[in-house]
Structures are given as structure tokens and as C-alpha cells.
Amino acid sequence: MANRILAALIGAAVVGISAQASAGTLEDVKAKGFLQCGVNANLSGFGSQDSSGNFAGLDVDLCKAVAAAVFGDATKVKFTPLSAKDRFPALQSGEIDMLARNTTWTASRDSQLGFDFRAINYYDGQGFMVRKELNVKSALELSGAAVCVQTGTTTELNLADYFKSHNLQYNPVVFEKQEEVDAAYNAGRCDVYTTDQSGLYSIRLSLSNPDDHVILPEIISKEPLGPAVRQGDSKWFDIVSFTHYAMVTAEEFGITQANVEEMKKSANPDIKRFLGEEEGSTIGQDFGLSKDWAVNIIKAVGNYGEAFERNVGQGSPLKIKRGLNALWNQGGLQYAPPIR
Amino acid sequence: MASLDARDGDGRRASLLYDPTARSYVYQALTVLIVVWLIWQAWSNAAENLARANMTAGFGFLSGRAGFDLGQSLIAYSSDSTFARALVVGFLNTLLIGVLGIITATIVGLLIGIGRLSNNWLIARLCTVYVEVFRNIPPLLVIFFWYKGVLSILPDFRAIRAGVEKAKAADPTVGDPLFIISNRGISFPSPIFQPGFTAVWIALAAAVLGAVVFTLWANRQQAATGKRPPALLVSLGLIILLPLVVFLAAGRPLAFDYPVLGRFNLSGGGLISPEFLSLYLALSLYTASFIAEIVRAGIRGVPKGQFEACGALGVHPSRAMRLVILPQAMRIIIPPLTSQYLNLIKNSSLAVAAGYPDLVQVGNTILNQSGRSIEVIAIWMIVYVTISLVTSVFMNWFNAKMALRER
Numbered sequence: 095m096a097n098r099i100l101a102a103l104i105g106a107a108v109v110g111i112s113a114q115a116s117a118g119t120l121e122d123v124k125a126k127g128f129l130q131c132g133v134n135a136n137l138s139g140f141g142s143q144d145s146s147g148n149f150a151g152l153d154v155d156l157c158k159a160v161a162a163a164v165f166g167d168a169t170k171v172k173f174t175p176l177s178a179k180d181r182f183p184a185l186q187s188g189e190i191d192m193l194a195r196n197t198t199w200t201a202s203r204d205s206q207l208g209f210d211f212r213a214i215n216y217y218d219g220q221g222f223m224v225r226k227e228l229n230v231k232s233a234l235e236l237s238g239a240a241v242c243v244q245t246g247t248t249t250e251l252n253l254a255d256y257f258k259s260h261n262l263q264y265n266p267v268v269f270e271k272q273e274e275v276d277a278a279y280n281a282g283r284c285d286v287y288t289t290d291q292s293g294l295y296s297i298r299l300s301l302s303n304p305d306d307h308v309i310l311p312e313i314i315s316k317e318p319l320g321p322a323v324r325q326g327d328s329k330w331f332d333i334v335s336f337t338h339y340a341m342v343t344a345e346e347f348g349i350t351q352a353n354v355e356e357m358k359k360s361a362n363p364d365i366k367r368f369l370g371e372e373e374g375s376t377i378g379q380d381f382g383l384s385k386d387w388a389v390n391i392i393k394a395v396g397n398y399g400e401a402f403e404r405n406v407g408q409g410s411p412l413k414i415k416r417g418l419n420a421l422w423n424q425g426g427l428q429y430a431p432p433i434r
Numbered sequence: 435m436a437s438l439d440a441r442d443g444d445g446r447r448a449s450l451l452y453d454p455t456a457r458s459y460v461y462q463a464l465t466v467l468i469v470v471w472l473i474w475q476a477w478s479n480a481a482e483n484l485a486r487a488n489m490t491a492g493f494g495f496l497s498g499r500a501g502f503d504l505g506q507s508l509i510a511y512s513s514d515s516t517f518a519r520a521l522v523v524g525f526l527n528t529l530l531i532g533v534l535g536i537i538t539a540t541i542v543g544l545l546i547g548i549g550r551l552s553n554n555w556l557i558a559r560l561c562t563v564y565v566e567v568f569r570n571i572p573p574l575l576v577i578f579f580w581y582k583g584v585l586s587i588l589p590d591f592r593a594i595r596a597g598v599e600k601a602k603a604a605d606p607t608v609g610d611p612l613f614i615i616s617n618r619g620i621s622f623p624s625p626i627f628q629p630g631f632t633a634v635w636i637a638l639a640a641a642v643l644g645a646v647v648f649t650l651w652a653n654r655q656q657a658a659t660g661k662r663p664p665a666l667l668v669s670l671g672l673i674i675l676l677p678l679v680v681f682l683a684a685g686r687p688l689a690f691d692y693p694v695l696g697r698f699n700l701s702g703g704g705l706i707s708p709e710f711l712s713l714y715l716a717l718s719l720y721t722a723s724f725i726a727e728i729v730r731a732g733i734r735g736v737p738k739g740q741f742e743a744c745g746a747l748g749v750h751p752s753r754a755m756r757l758v759i760l761p762q763a764m765r766i767i768i769p770p771l772t773s774q775y776l777n778l779i780k781n782s783s784l785a786v787a788a789g790y791p792d793l794v795q796v797g798n799t800i801l802n803q804s805g806r807s808i809e810v811i812a813i814w815m816i817v818y819v820t821i822s823l824v825t826s827v828f829m830n831w832f833n834a835k836m837a838l839r840e841r
Contacts, residue, residue: 251501
């Protein structure tokens with residue numbers, strides 16, 4: 095028996111996969127009493143840490159919302175700051191329960207890496223940032239440029255494809271950490287910085303002279319960013335996905351952090367059902383959550399629009415417009431399945 | 435032997451249980467079995483865990499399209515190449531840093547080590563400061579220091595370009611500069627060998643061969659007559675003049691690819707990137723500080739009498755160091771030197787901090803794009819073990835050659 099355990103331990107150490115209890119992620123999270131969420135620590139607006147160690151951002155809010163749905167308490171979440179390279183092994187090994195780190199949903203990540211994606215909390219696309227003094231108007235003028243890029247990202251692949259398909263030469267300067275890419279671009283090591291456009295807005299603010307840099311109009315890729323969980327636990331997958339959908343649904347219904355208690359008394363049966371006020375409805379319980387799960391989410395982080403404006407929109411230094419991330423009935427792509 | 439040991443006082447055969455040879459075989463077999471069983475368990479456990487995480491295993495992914503570009507490559511590589519080729523590019527970049535770093539570290543270390551023993555107070559103190567500073571900083575910080583240092587000291591490329599544009603505007607005959615040192619690296623004209631150049635290579639090989647033969651003859655001449663023909667002078671003359679004459683006779687079959695200032699960057703010519711430069715300097719100078727101490731210890735390990743005997747015979751101190759002390763010191767120096775070489779090669783895996791595409795950085799990218807952590811880590815380990823073992827074998831051979839041969 096002891097040998098068996100020893101062998102199992104060695105095997106687990108070799109793969110870095112801890113032998114997990116057979117119970118689902120929801121039970122594990124409930125048992126340990128908090129949610130472990132993998133986030134970015136250096137991308138303001140999506141996931142960043144302030145000087146006192148608190149995390150904030152759109153992705154961070156999604157983690158808080160899941161914690162609120164599970165525990166009714168948005169503070170029961172612990173954050174693991176991850177680099178682009180470390181994020182996938184961290185999720186595969188079970189070190190984190192969910193990954194919300196501006197991660198692009200791609201077919202190979204969904205299939206080959208053994209993850210599940212569904213909800214998209216930010217529709218993004220890859221863009222380019224250059225110095226104003228270079229007087230570049232379009233990415234097609236960038237032939238011969240040195241391009242700073244972070245390794246282990248879809249960005250790196252899109253970059254190669256874009257320059258190849260347009261017959262442009264470039265010299266990639268690749269780093270593992272975003273801070274290193276920022277520093278190299280700031281020091282003039284490269285002419286161009288490329289990453290998701292939202293990221294460029296965020297990074298521009300951290301440069302020594304933000305006004306000296308422009309973001310080019312081209313968007314060269316589709317980057318649907320969303321939370322990822324391990325494959326094979328559809329119950330947990332549903333909870334994470336529907337937490338985001340609940341935030342979108344709340345915006346559709348006009349339910350905000352401020353008015354959620356009032357809205358409970360609404361005459362609209364859809365709203366009553368959503369907020370767990372309908373007699374005999376067991377939507378929350380069927381997810382393995384409480385009846386008022388949606389109320390807890392909205393109380394914790396507000397609806398999707400509120401979270402967006404607070405973190406990346408008009409209430410933030412980034413001032414990103416809703417664009418693709420507006421609700422479907424307002425010209426955007428944010429659309430939630432009916433919660434009934 | 436065993437049969438003798440296994441007999442008791444009366445010469446009868448004792449039980450196998452008490453036979454030391456048989457027992458040792460049993461223990462060894464058991465150890466092998468346990469090791470094999472542990473490896474098998476770990477393997478099957480890994481496979482089981484992978485299956486549970488819905489992941490596949492195997493090295494088939496290596497033939498897939500890489501899809502990313504690399505900043506520096508010694509062989510032809512594009513984003514259409516395979517993952518395997520990308521790994522080879524990384525491996526060659528690691529070897530490049532390793533070989534150049536080892537050569538530089540050895541030369542610098544030897545000079546600093548001897549310098550520390552100098553009678554000149556200033557030189558000795560400067561060498562001590564060098565050793566103490568570099569030896570006591572973690573290599574990663576040394577790399578950061580050089581990378582940030584190199585980047586911030588080198589002039590900004592755009593400023594240089596602006597300067598050249600201005601000069602061109604004032605005088606249209608001005609061309610692009612041949613050598614440019616900027617924060618984009620050091621660019622220089624790179625040679626293009628035209629077909630006729632083969633003759634020059636052959637001439638060079640012949641000259642080197644001739645020089646070797648002449649030196650051997652000179653050695654024998656010296657042993658026989660006590661007079662040494664000017665071997666160095668003749669060899670140098672041969673190696674320089676013969677290829678030069680052939681080069682001119684063949685109609686100068688050599689062209690240069692000159693660097694051109696583009697709108698953003700340099701194109702054409704050769705380029706040493708700041709990433710390579712900083713990693714190379716950091717690793718060489720860091721390892722040199724350890725080698726300096728090994729050299730100092732080696733020289734100190736040669737008995738003092740050897741110096742004194744040289745002095746008594748009137749041998750000049752620098753000749754004494756070169757011909758008497760260092761050859762004896764080498765026997766002490768070589769074994770610890772090997773481990774410093776291995777350290778340098780292994781430390782080159784910190785390249786990722788300076789953005790240099792070595793085996794680890796390329797592997798990291800592949801690991802991320804393909805999600806094959808276990809396979810990539812296995813490749814890393816195998817490659818580093820192989821490089822280190824080959825270095826080790828070579829150094830052991832060299833050590834055996836240099837060791838004191840007792841006659």
C-alpha cells in the first residue's frame with residue numbers, strides 16, 4: 095500500500111498533475127471554502143494588482159462573480175497571477191479552478207489542451223502600436239520593422255501569418271513576460287508593439303509618455319477572450335459560463351448593483367425567475383447553487399455593462415468603447431441564452 | 435573466489451544464502467527491478483493522468499507547422515518550418531552561446547587569474563574587485579544588468595538614422611555607414627563568397643598544413659642543434675600571404691552585403707543582436723570570475739621552488755610562467771574547469787530573460803503553442819544531459835592527456 099502511494103506520488107510529480115479527488119470541481123471548491131482563480135497581474139482593466147495587493151479588472155470581476163454565485167460571498171476567492179506561458183499548465187494541473195486571464199478561445203486550446211470555453215467576456219482583436227513620430231498610418235507600411243511580442247500567445251502566431259500573407263519582412267523580439275516586452279518597447283528596442291487591442295490601450299497608459307504612441311486601425315485577428323475550465327466537468331463549466339451570462343442578462347433587464355433588491359419585486363416574470371423569486375423554480379439549485387445566485391453575482395460586481403464601464407470603459411483610464419462588446423440588441427455581440 | 439569463500443571450515447559447500455557473491459547479485463538485481471518498476475509506475479501514472487485530463491501524449495506534434503518566427507537563426511527557418519526545426523534552431527543558438535562563451539570565459543578568466551597574482555598592486559586589486567563582484571551576483575541578475583545596460587548605453591537607432599539622413603541631405607555623396615552600433619544591435623558588412631573563393635579556402639588549408647609541418651620541423655631542429663628557426667614568423671607569413679596571393683590571382687572573388695538603413699530598421703549585412711550580445715557578455719564575464727579563481731588556485735598549487743629555480747636559472751618571469759608554471763598548473767586547473775564549462779552551458783538556459791531564442795525559449799514557445807509540456811521538458815533534459823556529457827567526456831580526455839605521466 096505504501097509503495098502504491100509512493101508510486102502515485104512520483105507519477106504525479108512527474109506529470110505535475112495532482113491526483114484529484116473524484117468529486118467535481120464545485121464540490122472541491124466548496125470543501126476548501128474558496129475559489130482559486132488564475133488571472134493576469136499586469137494588464138490594467140483586465141487583471142492587475144494595486145500597491146496594496148488587491149486585484150481588479152474585468153477578468154477579476156468574473157472570478158469574484160463566480161465566488162459570489164458559489165458562496166454568496168465575493169471575497170471567497172484567491173487569485174493566482176499567471177504569465178501567458180504558465181497559465182495552461184496551472185489549469186491542467188488543477189492548481190487553479192478556473193482561468194480568467196484574457197485568454198483567447200481557439201479550437202486547439204479547446205480540443206488539444208483539454209479545456210472548455212463557452213462564455214466570452216470580451217471580444218477582442220489583435221492590433222499594433224507604434225510611435226507617433228514614425229508617421230505610420232497603416233500596418234501595411236510596417237515592412238522591415240522590429241516587433242515586440244510576448245511568447246506563448248496567439249498574438250505571436252497571428253503576427254507571423256499576417257506579415258507572411260502580406261509579404262512583409264519583420265524582426266521578432268520575443269519575451270516571456272509582459273513587463274519585459276513593455277520595457278523593451280519603451281527602450282526603443284523595437285518599432286512596433288503587438289498584442290490584443292484592448293491590451294495595447296492598457297499598456298499605452300503605462301508607457302513613460304502615452305501620447306507619443308498611436309494604435310493603428312488594423313485588427314488582424316479575432317480574439318474572443320473568455321474563462322476556461324478543465325474538460326470533463328460540465329457542471330462546473332455550466333456555473334462559470336452562466337455566471338457571465340447572468341451578468342449579461344442583468345444588463346438586458348436593466349438590473350444593476352444599486353437596484354437589484356427593488357427588482358426582486360418586479361412584476362416581470364422573467365426578472366422574477368432570474369432573481370430566484372418565482373415559486374417552484376429551481377434554476378439555482380439545479381446548477382448546484384443557491385436560489386438567489388444571480389442576486390449574489392449582481393450585488394458583488396454589478397451587471398456586465400457596469401463591470402465593463404468600471405474596468406475598461408468610461409469609468410476607467412482606458413476609455414474603451416463598448417463596440418463589439420455591446421449587447422446584441424445594441425449592435426454588439428454580447429448575447430446570453432435565456433435563463434429559465 | 436566465490437567458491438573458496440563459500441566453503442566452511444570442512445571444505446563443504448555452504449548455503450547460497452551466505453555466499454557474498456550470490457548475495458550481491460541478488461541485491462543488485464533487486465535494485466534494478468525496483469528502479470525499473472518505479473519508472474514504469476511513473477510512466478503509466480502519467481499516461482493515466484493525461485488520459486483523465488483529455489490530453490494526448492507523444493512526439494508526433496514535432497512535425498507540425500511551427501507558425502511563429504524567431505529573431506535569430508543559424509539555419510533557414512520560417513514560420514512554415516516544423517516544430518522540430520524550431521527546436522534545432524534553438525539548440526544551435528544554445529551551442530553558439532556555449533562555445534563562444536566558453537572560449538571568452540577561459541581567456542578572460544586566465545588573464546584575471548594571473549592578474550590577481552601580479553606584483554603590481556593596482557592590477558592585482560582590480561582583478562580582485564572583478565572576481566568578487568561577478569562571483570557574488572546571481573547569473574540571472576548579471577544577465578539583466580547587461581541587457582538593460584547594453585540597451586540603455588547603446589545609442590538610439592532612430593537618432594542615428596536622423597543623423598545619417600541629415601548628412602545625406604547636406605551631401606548627396608554620403609552613403610549609409612558600414613558599421614552601426616545602436617540599440618538594434620551591431621551591424622556590419624557581411625561577406626558573400628563567390629564561386630572562385632573555393633581556391634582561397636584551399637590555399638588557406640594548404641598554408642595551415644605547411645605551417646604545422648614547418649613548426650614540427652623547427653622543434654626537431656631545435657632539439658638537435660639548440661637553435662630555433664623563426665617558426666612563428668614563417669607560419670604567420672605563410673598563412674597570411676599564400677591565401678592573399680591566391681585571392682588576388684583569382685580576381686578577388688568576394689563581395690559584401692552592406693547594411694542599409696530602412697525606414698524602421700536595418701536590412702542587409704550581418705547583425706549581432708543586443709539579446710545575443712548581452713547574454714554572451716553576461717555568461718562569459720560571470721563564468722570568467724570563477725575560472726580566474728581556479729587558475730589562481732592552480733598556480734598557487736605549483737610548488738614555490740619552481741619559481742625560484744627559474745629565477746636561479748635566469749629565466750624571465752613571463753617565460754617561466756608560460757613554460758614552467760602554467761603547464762604544471764593545468765593539471766590542477768582542468769578538472770574544476772570542466773564543471774565551470776558545464777555551468778556556463780546550463781546557465782545559458784537563462785537566455786529567456788534577455789529574449790535570446792535558445793533551446794529553452796524556443797521550447798517554451800512550442801510548449802505553449804502545442805500544449806505538450808511533458809514532451810518538451812523531456813527534450814530539454816535529454817539535450818542538456820547530452821551536451822553536458824559530451825563536454826565532460828572531452829574534458830576528461832583532455833585531462834588524461836595533460837595529466838602527469840609517470841615514467
